[in-house]
Amino acid sequence: MTDRVRETRASGRSGVVLAVLVILALCVMGCGKMDELGYEPEVRDVDVARRDIKEVSSRILDAMALEGGKVTPYGARVSICEPDPEHLYVMRHPWSVSGVPNAELERGMENLRERLPGLGWRITKYGEANSKAKDLEIRAEHTEKPYNVSITWAKNVAAGGSLISVHVNSAVCFRPPEGTDLNEEY
Structure with a gap:
């Protein structure tokens, strides 16, 4: 495997990890508000x-x-x-x-x-x-x-x-x- 392929795979994994972290952060900030309402507006x-x-x-x-x-x-x-x-x-x-x-x-x-x-x-x-x-x-x-x-x-x-x-x-x-x-x- 070339260094370029390894770099691409690593950056792809870090992109996925970053996306998951962003989704979790949004849910922590916003999902609680929806929980207070008991429904999705x-x-x-x-x-x-x-x-x-x-x-x-x-x-x-x-x-x-x-x-x-x-x-x-x-x-x-x-x-x-x-x-x-x-x-x-x-x-x-x-x-x-x-x-x-x-x-x-x-x-x-x-x-x-x-x-x-x-x-x-x-x-x-x-x-x-x-x-x-x-x-x-x-x-x-x-x-x-x-x-x-x-x-x-x-x-x-x-x-x-x-x-x-x-x-x-x-x-x-x-x-x-x-x-x-x-x-x-x-």
Whole structure:
């Protein structure tokens, strides 16, 4: 065997050893974060996630079947996801409906209780909120999509009257595609 062949084989082995060490180091740094989550986050473009959560929210609004209510203009937003806020994110879409009488809001809550299961939601709570006001609350998890929702009928809001507040959240963290700067999305 020539010296050149020996050199090539030795450098090839050291390249393999180096690659294995790099993979192990990456796993030690990153795998622990995934262990904390208990799952591998789906790679999802932020704009796609934003459209998806808005669609989910829109179906909830449709299920309320309220006529003439004023919907807040809050948009879906990106929030950090622990344990890796530099590389993972969650979606949140808070909004509310107001400007209709309490009787209509009550009917909207009843519509949600009846219709959400048909839209793929499993209701985990329907009843009084754990608060001083004892407002009516619905909590639900989507059975097919990675979302949960908290809906509260605030019957006696002093400043602006009664309303139904809705908080749709992603139930898991997402990883943006390679090259996405999450700082530009927050």
